[in-house]
Amino acid sequence: MVKPGYKQTEIGVIPEDWECCNIEQYGQIYGGGTPSTNIPKYWDGAIAWCTPSDITKTAGKYISKTDRTITIDGLNNSAATLMPNNSILLCTRATIGELKLCSIPMTTNQGFKNIILNGENSPDFLYYLLQIKKDDMYALAIGSTFLELSKTNLCKIALQRPPFPEQQKIATALSDIDALITNLEKLIAKKKAVKQGSMQELLTGKRRLKGFRGDWHDIAIGSFADVYAGGTPSTANPAYWGGDIPWMSSGELNKKVVSFVQGRITQAGLENSSTRIIPAHCVLIGLAGQGKTRGTAAYNTISLCTNQSIAAILPNPSEFDSKFLYYYMDTQYKALRELSDGGGGRGGLTKKLIEEFSVRIPVDLEEQVAIASVFTDIDYEIEKLVKELNKYRGIKSGMMSELLTGRIRLV
DSSP states (O other), X not given: OOOTTEEEEXXXXXXXXXXXXXXXXXXXXXXXXXXXXXXXXXXXXXXXXXXXXXXXXXOSSEEOOOXXXXXXXXXXTSSOOOBOTTOEEEEOBSSTTOEXXXXXXXXXXXXXXXXXXXXXXXXXXXXHHHHTTHHHHHHHOBOSSSXXXXXXXXXXXXXXXXXXXHHHHHHHHHHHHHHHHHHHHHHHHHHHHHHHHHHHHHTTTSSOOTTOOOOEEEEEGGGTEEEEEOOOOOTTOGGGEEEEEEEEOGGGGGGSEESOOSEEEOHHHHHTSSOOOXXXXXXXXXXXXXXXXXXXXEEESSOBEEOTTEEEEEEOTTTOOHHHHHHHHHTTHHHHHHHHHSSSSSOOOOHHXXXXXXXXXXXXXXXXXXXXXXXXXHHHHHHHHHHHHHHXXXXXXXXHHHHTTTSSOOO
């Protein structure tokens, strides 16, 4: 039964004073186009020309800059249309459903359906509304070489349309939390940049912490640390899996600080493979693996086993701080990649290569600990900010679900 003040429609229950419509009732739809790349005078002009990659790499709601520009001649000799400020640029090819509002007049390539809204509709409201319609867009996209959402199919998607004043209020509420999220993202990026700059100075000895003047030395990891490689119990034997012993795969190195892993093996799995239990506070290095795994450094805060694509480095704790070594090795990603294959290809690191790898490190253990503490504090601040960011992203998701469907009214 529909509660008073609401009505049943093809998109579900919405307020009685909301309409069920399609996108053409919000505004006019225009396609994009690409001037001939063989005619130089069409390119590098004053008109921004947007591609899907410009959309995906631009943070926030608005786009004001593109990688490429075209001239008036390029505009006039292509299917491109110049879109005014506050037009919606909607990707309908490749990254279907990604969208931005343009804050300057610009045009796009043919991978878009762009919307100029009429005066009784809020561009900001439609920007948020289309975000919750991405699944519908993908369901109506067709194509064998690549998926594309046609104008005809885009217009088949049913949309809710509140009265204009309510559109504005909903858009304002969502814009406010968007601004908060954006500020947190900027603050996290700033903290990460500060950490990166500090690592380049403190981990090389270019800048010293107050009170430390001792020597640094270059020393091979194998001369002060034990290095262990892991292993994988046979997946054909169920008796080896599902036990109480944490077992880590190389894909989990991206956690950086490892306090929990998905895998579990039994005592029998431990005893019948080359893996071994390594203590907490080791430096973990990716020996092999897909993508960027090889050369990635991490740090475990729990005892665990690893697969054969991870090396665990356990320094002598009386002279060397494992947390300092973790941060140092985190700066050596490129060097480890090049060492493992002679130039960045599909090679792999080995236990021997890790043992022979030379690090530059303070002789004074206290200085190692002090430097590591600087980065631990920054990481803690970043972690708190990331948790706060995730909280507000969750709040925004809930607000969109309630406000854009009319379940909660702002009137």
